[in-house]
Amino acid sequence: MFPFHLPESNRLCFLSAPNNLLFDISSGRITGLIDYGFSCILHPSYEFLRSFGCFGGKFGGWAGIEAREERALKEAKLHGFPDPLPDDQQDGKGVQWKVAKAWEDALQNAGCKRPMTIAGIDMVADLDALLSSILPWRVTNSDILRRQTDQVIQNCRNENEKVLIEILEHIGF
Template sequence: MRLSNADAEGMYQETRVQNEVAILTLASAALRHIKPNIVPRVFGWGGASQGRLGWILQDLMPGVPLDNVFSPTASLEQKTAVLRQMAAILKALQDYPLPKSIQGWGGLTFDSNGAIVSAPMPSVGAGPWSSLENSYRGRLKAALDKADKNPYLKGWRPNDIRDRVDDFIERGLSAQFSDLTSSHDRAIIHADFTSDNLLHDPATGLVTALLDYDFSTILHPAYEFFRSFSPNGGRFTGWIADSDPEGQELLELRRAKLTGKFPSPLPTPRETPNGPGVDWELAQAWENELQRINVKRPSTIQGIDKLADVDELLGSLTPWRLINTDFLRMNTDEGQRMALRRMGEEQLVAVLDHLGF
């Protein structure tokens, strides 16, 4: 029995459970050919309402976390075996034909006849939208509304940064979609498709569950690469400053993903202040598995680089460490908060400079 947390930061409670159940329904159909069954079956559910928690009664899935498979001591062969299964899952989610009742971009719910239809995106509380561009326009405005209410961000109005953001939304946003020839494509997006949300059977090596559909949505296939695959070097980022060795390495990885061609020989991983650098062998193995079965990926999505830049701007508008109330509650040092504010502004200004605004 899963109970929706009414205090979860930034979650739209009105359709949160409905969205998850609808996505579970679609994912179950898309992945029915994969054995063992990896999508939890739903036996009952109830949406949240005034004074009542939402809930889902679903399968308790077998298997153990994938931590040991992606540990530094595991062999590349072991990791590749799991990556091969992850690629097959992603391919099936991308290829599944959505019901005609789903007309928009964003979240899902059920109509009075039980059909799955478009709804607000639970992680935003806005939508659905009539196009991918409108989904980003709506989410940028929602992020600015959140920044308006934040005492540290103050809507990014100091130093005239807000004017620059508004100008980009008004004059620059549409141009970022001009090269995206597949802008009408939509797919089931898990949006947290990482090893943390996969279980496997150590005896057989088979993935036994894909879990946690809290952030799942219907968006362009590129969006999965903006939100998922981070532990195996598979996440695709927007513009990256290359002013330090860490940034230079990430930029090199971005180029490799964008072209589908990795350096030969592979670079030596760099140790960074934030921990180990890029695991180039693992990142290349993931790319190879995607190529092997022709999964839609950064190197095949024309215009994904400009779309990723918009997504980078979106993330920069609401720095998590200044927005999340739990983090702020645990970190009360005002000096540190102001330092985070300065870092956030530097990042946002750098993205705006890159976009030409």
């Protein structure tokens, strides 16, 4: 409504991901908003780091040595998608290139900020991955820990330690 009364440079964006919306399937209407209490004003990069995962829009930091396809997607979001697009995996796992490209095109057509237009987002994403590795939820969340054996917890800790070392090496330490 009111963004049209603001200068182009001061327009606002209100966002809610599908995970936070309730839909009436019969009418196709939005009937509720969940977690409104977590609303806040953040840098645009935050949405790409935390949201948009269900439709190919998430932008992650260092994904590990084995994560070649995720790195290729990150590069595509920063520098442009390849033409032709790589094939999507039939099992639905891995990068869904057509969905990710459609999301990127929709953002561009709407004039939205996206990883390609947010200076330094690749470094912010790597820092976010580093911080997540220092205090990973799967070895600090009491609900998760309660359900795991000591061996599973130790394996997660060891795996995370390996990832943390890889991230530190990736960023030059």
